[in-house]
Amino acid sequence: MDLSVEESTDVNAATGGFSVHLDNFDGPFDLLLQLISRHKMDITEISLSLVTDEFIAFIRSLEASGEGWRLDQATEFLVVAATLLDLKAARLLPSGEIEDEEDLALLEARDILFARLLQYRAFKEIAATFNERITLADKYFPRVVALDPTLSALLPEVLIGVGPQRFAAIAERVLTPKVAPHVSVEHLHRPLVSVAEESRLVVEALRRSKSMSFRNLVSDAENTMVIVARFLALLDLYRQGVLRFDQVMALGELQISWTGSETGEVEVTDEFDIPVFLENDEANEGSVNE
């Protein structure tokens, strides 16, 4: 992901705002490290508020960028941002002795964040040495030569060492694509059903028939989600006063009659279609940008 962000804030009014230029950042730790190292600062409380401002500005700009951001990244960013914000708030308050539990918790949160950051930085630096090693290792070419015919004639009979069945099992294992195991999450990703869309279908059907049973109205529904969506649409339309429910007895047939206009736009709600995200790691599988 390449992002170049220009952000002006009044937080740093004295210097007339600042801009953030970051390339190829990879998660919140990565970003924090970049911010800290760009200011050539120790990870100290003094630098915290400046770094916090930049971090938050970065998150705002991500939001504003229109391309949105991924849930798993977003939650990580938010956790880090919230911790930073807490720490910044503590900086703004008059300094004094640690008085209560909350101050202690704040200090602990800072230590934990820094510890994780230090750990990440350690592996990032190691990764650089790995890269150097691989680059160097690629420059050594091994001597790989066939045995001289006079010598290969001396070789004892080769021992394959396994029978045909075992041999086939090896082939099967080698030929099977090496794909990391993957927990299917398709059941968590039911195709989204839009209440607004179903609402339009319901209005259309009712205008045509004037009166329908709920059973008929959902007879062509592919799954339960559609049935639920149409029911929600009915409730919303009822609230707008364009239809009437009749149910002779409890749990009996639900009859719906259209009382609204013959033509024209019916206001369609979108309150049911606002995405709700599950805070579940598995639900975001495969949606990472690496």
Add this chain to the structure above:
Amino acid sequence: MSNVEIERSIEAILMVVDEPVSELTLAQVLEKTVEEVEMALARLETSYEDRGFCLRKVNGGWRFYSSPEFSSAVEKFVLDGQQSRLTQAALETLSVIAYRQPVSRARVSAIRGVNVEAVMKTLVTRGLVEESGLEHETGAILYKTTSYFLERLGLNSLEDLPALAPYLPDLDGLDEILDSLTD
């Protein structure tokens, strides 16, 4: 058999092998002790210092390699084996696995602060990382590096990995705190 004869015999053998040979195998063939063979190998290693080739121990075995300074000349002959480069994300993930193995994907993810699923797949597909049983408590799949990983890094064994200590400040109990956090 004199020291020089041991050295010359080792040279003669390594000139015909197509895969790395361990000190033990050489010792058995030459009817010498492993120590004698090790010393001979060390002397040979030094004697090639100004040559266009060298002797290296990678992944537990010895063989001849061309010297890296002359790789550009060699590359004109050896078109094969040009490996595609690993991304920064793959390198970072690989280094976490190398130092924390066996390790679950969730833990690697926690240390890097991002979802590592796609990167882990790439590393497994490239043969650098493989499964290594299940974590006792959680049942999560554990991963470790392969012997091909050692070859690619030109390492003899995992013990030759650079120490993590200089990179990771030795704060008292840091590892324990981190463990409890990332579990």
Add this chain to the structure above:
Amino acid sequence: MSNVEIERSIEAILMVVDEPVSELTLAQVLEKTVEEVEMALARLETSYEDRGFCLRKVNGGWRFYSSPEFSSAVEKFVLDGQQSRLTQAALETLSVIAYRQPVSRARVSAIRGVNVEAVMKTLVTRGLVEESGLEHETGAILYKTTSYFLERLGLNSLEDLPALAPYLPDLDGLDEILDSLTD
């Protein structure tokens, strides 16, 4: 490029190249005259006089060989039981060739995820695998198993190889999967 550099470059090349290399080829690669290369080779030849290997010109090309004085050590190494049993890497490569023949080395490499050059050479040397024409599009050498392979596995014909699970992707499908993973 100094005389020493010419010598070192030649050493590096000859150490890893399997086929004998002519003076002309070396001269072209190093951008030197044939005379300069000849003189460098002569100096190198002399410099190996007390080594366990030597440089020899065979069939118009130069190549490293073990010195004849140490042939008994080399023969003992070759005859040693170590060499008669196939390694796991060789077995895996052999199984890919057996079930996907005729197949190029690049394809076997792609399936196994590692460079198989050394192992393929072993399999050819051991008479289990042989060349079988060229791939139409790429001109790459194709390999197939030999009748000696069938004999050693105790089979009458390739049709007697146990069938693999039907769900395994064929080569084309597999390549796509591999591509998509390593992108």
